[in-house]
Amino acid sequence: MKRHLTHLSRNILQNKCSNTFSLSRYLSTQEAIERRHHLFSLEKKRQLENVGRIEKIEVNYKGVPKDCTLIMNRDISTPHDCAKHLSEWHAESSALALIDGAVNWDMHRPLTENCTLEFQTYNSAEPQQVNKAFWRSCSFLLGAVATRAFKDKVEVKLHSFPGPDIRSGSFIYDVALSLPSWQPTPQELHTLTAEYVSFCRRGDPIERLEVSEELALEMFVENEYKVKQIPSIAKANGKVTLYRVEKHVDISKGPLINHAAQVGRVAVTAVHRLEGPLGSLQLYRVQGVALPAGVILNHFAFRVLAERAKKLNPARSPLGPWEEARQPVAARA
Template identity: 45%
Template sequence: MATNTCRTAPLLLRNAYLRKRWSRSFCAQTKLSNVEIRKKRNAIFDEERKRQLSLIRRIEKIQVEHVGPPEDCSLVMNRGLSTPFNCAMHIQELLMTRSALALVNSQPWDMHRPLEEDCEIQFLHFRDEDPRTLNNAFWRTCSFVLGHVMETAFKDDVTVDLVSFPKPSVSSGSFVHDVNLSLHNWKPTTVELNCLSRIAYKLRLDDLKFERLEVDASVAERLFEDNLFKKSQVPQIAAKSNTGSKVTLYKMGEHIDMSRGPLIASTSQIGRFNVTAIHPVECPEHGQLQRVQGVALPTQVKMHHWAYEFVVKRAARLNDAPLLSSYSQQEQDIREDTADV
């Protein structure tokens, strides 16, 4: 989706200081453009995914017990290949299209993550009575999407380094993605924020899946070698994993980032989406960054436009979520999981 020109005319028409390169010693010293970096990451991701699939030499069957509407049933699926989405396909089309997350043996599970053993499965959608787990996954997904928006919205001469996105907190009023943007002191207008919002809003028509892949830390370091913010987080993230050496990646279209997850099933489940503000924030370790904030609604959730505009205005206030400093993205997610219990 990325091009070598800016997405919209308002983002092109900036003053001279917006076109000035702003660098700090922490940024990766790379000559590659954002477009070239994305292509490089996708090639590494696809290569690793094919390698992992090639390790499955024998298809083993597992028993999956579905609990919930439209009816309880038993399925025989393939270990390491079949996903909750595949299970829903065998049960009911409505279940397949509306389910955003699964519970596998009572644990949150991505719809496109392969099942590993005999299990009990339930499906979650946005009209459930207790949507807390799904709300967190939705907001985490929207932060992930903000990264895609920022990487694809600008011309190639504008450097965008994604830094991290704090844990989702619905009570804060906005989801967040912190970035290092070479447009120093940029104060986007309402028109420019709307242009950014449309990039995310149009993703629902593309129905892009959120693919999960667990990789070795060495693969993650190679994948993020052009972004030293991300690369510096890899050892900490790997150390906190169950094996002490793995990093969880997610891919949406051509956008790849690290997150412990889970994320929702598809961009088609994201309805209204607004980038509400971009605030300059000072990070003790890395200097000035930009905090990109947004608010969104799932496709299944309807809200009167007047009430939604009120939510958008509230989401423009500076979100005081912690900045990346002494702990990594994955550690923030671990703190969130503890808070959810």
């Protein structure tokens, strides 16, 4: 299943195609990844250059070892930059930032005004928002793993993942594959798990970027499922929130956790085939379970969680947006 990565053809970047079909014919899964990564980098650079004259803001930090005031750069400095002024522990262990005691903020999202700042870890007294961000991030990372785990001849298109529901017992990503009747073996699930672990151990930061609807459509032009979703996402303010880890770029409202290494023990537990029309590809629900790094759980207890995570997650199926997910055609117990 392990994919041999390819390099993006320069011709793809240099030539502008007139429509989705003409471009999607030429982009492989890995070329699409490289193209989105490139456009994300260009847009991030453009937004930083447009900040103009640097203005200072006061960030009043509350927490250990003591409260203090940091002078940072408006629209440039992030909570992660603030954490680095305090200690390496703050920078590595913080999952989310809490702004003005009310707003959950990504660690790599620039601060826009004077504020109070607190850091939330996995040991926070009220971990609900951190847990949701962790679960959402696990789905996001599962999408990254799915795009790199298959051989080149397998077409892979990410569809979507639902909001985090810890009570469901598993995080998921719905993925369209050119495999009409895939029933993964235990060894293939183990391979997916190993890919997930390897990906997270690199510890890449999870970056956030808001882009226009037009740019989002260009970035996902080869993926007809994302193209259909983007207009409704951008309906509120014309913006689409993207996240990047390593070279993988995807859509999520967030917030997501600080970096991939905060995912500790993990298992990809099941792949369920979903019924319904989806063009030439088949939709699969990929499921997993994970613990934050540093959380200790004995082998027996984690195995219980993994067994539970094999059952079809009842989140709404994208094939029937207002229905519960249908029973799988084929799934491993």
